[in-house]
Amino acid sequence: MPDFAIKTSNLTVEIGNNIILDNINVEINKGDFVAIVGPNGSGKTTFLKALLNIIKPTAGEIKIFGKNLDEIEAGDIGYVPQIKTIDRSFPANAIELVLSGVRNRWLGVKSREDKKLALQMLTLVGAADYAKKQISELSGGQLQRVYLARCFASNPKLLVLDEPATGVDLVCEATINEIIEEYNKERGVTVLMVTHDWTAAYHHTNKVMLLNKQLIYFGNTGEAFTELNLMKTFSHLGHKHKVTFGLKSYE
Amino acid sequence: MSEIFSLAFMQRAMIVGILLGAVSGFLGVFVVQRKISFLGSGLSHAAFGGVALGIFLGIEPMFLAIPFTLLIAFLMVFLKKKADISADTSIGILFSVAMAIGIIFLALNENYSADAYSYLFGSILNVSVFDLAIVAALSLIIAIVGKIYWGRWAYSTFDAELARTSKLPVETDEYILTLLISLLIVVSIKVVGMLLLGAYLVIPAATARIVSRTFFQMTLLSVLLGIVSSIGGLILSYFVDLPSGAVIILLQAILLIALLITKEIK
Numbered sequence A: 001m002p003d004f005a006i007k008t009s010n011l012t013v014e015i016g017n018n019i020i021l022d023n024i025n026v027e028i029n030k031g032d033f034v035a036i037v038g039p040n041g042s043g044k045t046t047f048l049k050a051l052l053n054i055i056k057p058t059a060g061e062i063k064i065f066g067k068n069l070d071e072i073e074a075g076d077i078g079y080v081p082q083i084k085t086i087d088r089s090f091p092a093n094a095i096e097l098v099l100s101g102v103r104n105r106w107l108g109v110k111s112r113e114d115k116k117l118a119l120q121m122l123t124l125v126g127a128a129d130y131a132k133k134q135i136s137e138l139s140g141g142q143l144q145r146v147y148l149a150r151c152f153a154s155n156p157k158l159l160v161l162d163e164p165a166t167g168v169d170l171v172c173e174a175t176i177n178e179i180i181e182e183y184n185k186e187r188g189v190t191v192l193m194v195t196h197d198w199t200a201a202y203h204h205t206n207k208v209m210l211l212n213k214q215l216i217y218f219g220n221t222g223e224a225f226t227e228l229n230l231m232k233t234f235s236h237l238g239h240k241h242k243v244t245f246g247l248k249s250y251e
Numbered sequence B: 001m002s003e004i005f006s007l008a009f010m011q012r013a014m015i016v017g018i019l020l021g022a023v024s025g026f027l028g029v030f031v032v033q034r035k036i037s038f039l040g041s042g043l044s045h046a047a048f049g050g051v052a053l054g055i056f057l058g059i060e061p062m063f064l065a066i067p068f069t070l071l072i073a074f075l076m077v078f079l080k081k082k083a084d085i086s087a088d089t090s091i092g093i094l095f096s097v098a099m100a101i102g103i104i105f106l107a108l109n110e111n112y113s114a115d116a117y118s119y120l121f122g123s124i125l126n127v128s129v130f131d132l133a134i135v136a137a138l139s140l141i142i143a144i145v146g147k148i149y150w151g152r153w154a155y156s157t158f159d160a161e162l163a164r165t166s167k168l169p170v171e172t173d174e175y176i177l178t179l180l181i182s183l184l185i186v187v188s189i190k191v192v193g194m195l196l197l198g199a200y201l202v203i204p205a206a207t208a209r210i211v212s213r214t215f216f217q218m219t220l221l222s223v224l225l226g227i228v229s230s231i232g233g234l235i236l237s238y239f240v241d242l243p244s245g246a247v248i249i250l251l252q253a254i255l256l257i258a259l260l261i262t263k264e265i266k
């Protein structure tokens, strides 16, 4: 049998009495770059949190690299959360945030190697300038980069990214997407990325997962964004006006 | 001045003050950063209920206050997890009930009102050798556990979900933290007094945060401020003959304001 990076079987998540994810079956190959697309509240973040073992599924099974979730080593999965609010009152700098992902605890005293590693990772995402800045002083986009550096730092085999380029300016968004694609191509690391930017998904990923509580589509990016698929994914919102589904062309 | 250091009860008070200042400064950073200062105030009410029961029954109050407070602390953590009950409300009720029980037991036994006074407002004159031994033992435990857990607590304080992805047992760690905070509150009640314990646990940490750039700095500074304010407060309260808890808290508040002003001016 081919060994998948991620395999979910009948994955169902309920919170309270609401079904958030309904019977999701996907098989993601090693080295895939998967875009997860769907409307707000469609369960994208929940899906990632189930993979990360933060949310327990109501039913079904998840295997990552053929293992159960509690057998996965910390650091094998790099995670960039969907950042809406972080505790900006917490006194910390970018270096410490990056290192938390590698050392799996908060560091009081940082060794020379620790600092060097953090700086290297921050440089990789173009965030070296604000390495020593307080996280409370970082903008949304700067913070996204720091989180990305944090997730690269543990040398993960799988990246789980929840809207890593949302809230950043267009140039920065393109840069972040390119950094991720490069990381995926060069190291063969499997990437799952939630995004609302279909254009970016179209240009950078090789697989797309269209999600709206149920799995609408999972397959090659080329065939994903058909009008029918997008209607199925987004139409429940009851738009009276006609939405034209299509792709902006990229420069 | 030097004469006060030769008084046996003052020496005891001083050691207890230093130890309590240090450990409450240490645990206080988590209380402040996790925004659970209601825990300190609430649990001190619970502890007071236990103390009053002890006084009423003529048993060493600590023996009842410790299990009583732990029970309430764990009930509270449990209720907080049950998102469908309004945690705020049920916790508020729980603490008030414990306090009401305490008041009733005290009212039933008027001979001990002087004792009760020292538990309410704190009194350096009443620190016994037994109290000292308990505080020393607890401080040692907090120092050892704290050394191991600081980095884990700090991480899950910053973001519990991230900590969980690093495979930290966030819930268990939280129970351990709550356990230590509860024990600290029970043993501090005689020195600081029930009414001011909540503040004692948060002011040094809140002060430290104003000037700290890392959580580690904040922790060290908070410990230092806890020690300094406790020693200063104890000495002052001896000379002005006022309840030690009140003097310590006022001193801490003055430090907080002074730092705020200094930072503003810079």
Ligand SMILES: Nc1ncnc2c1ncn2[C@@H]1O[C@H](COP(=O)(O)OP(=O)(O)OP(=O)(O)O)[C@@H](O)[C@H]1O
Pocket (backbone or CB within 6 Å): A015, A020, A038, A039, A040, A041, A042, A043, A044, A045, A046, A047, A082
């Ligand atoms: N802790 C929770 N308690 C109750 N309901 C929740 C919780 N977390 C998520 N939900 C519900 O689950 C559904 C899916 O949420 P989720 O965050 O996975 O959506 P999403 O696809 O990531 O949306 P967005 O694009 O806005 O980030 C939503 O209807 C939300 O209300």
Ligand SMILES: [Mg+2]
Pocket (backbone or CB within 6 Å): A044, A045, A046, A082, A162
């Ligand atoms: Mg989301």
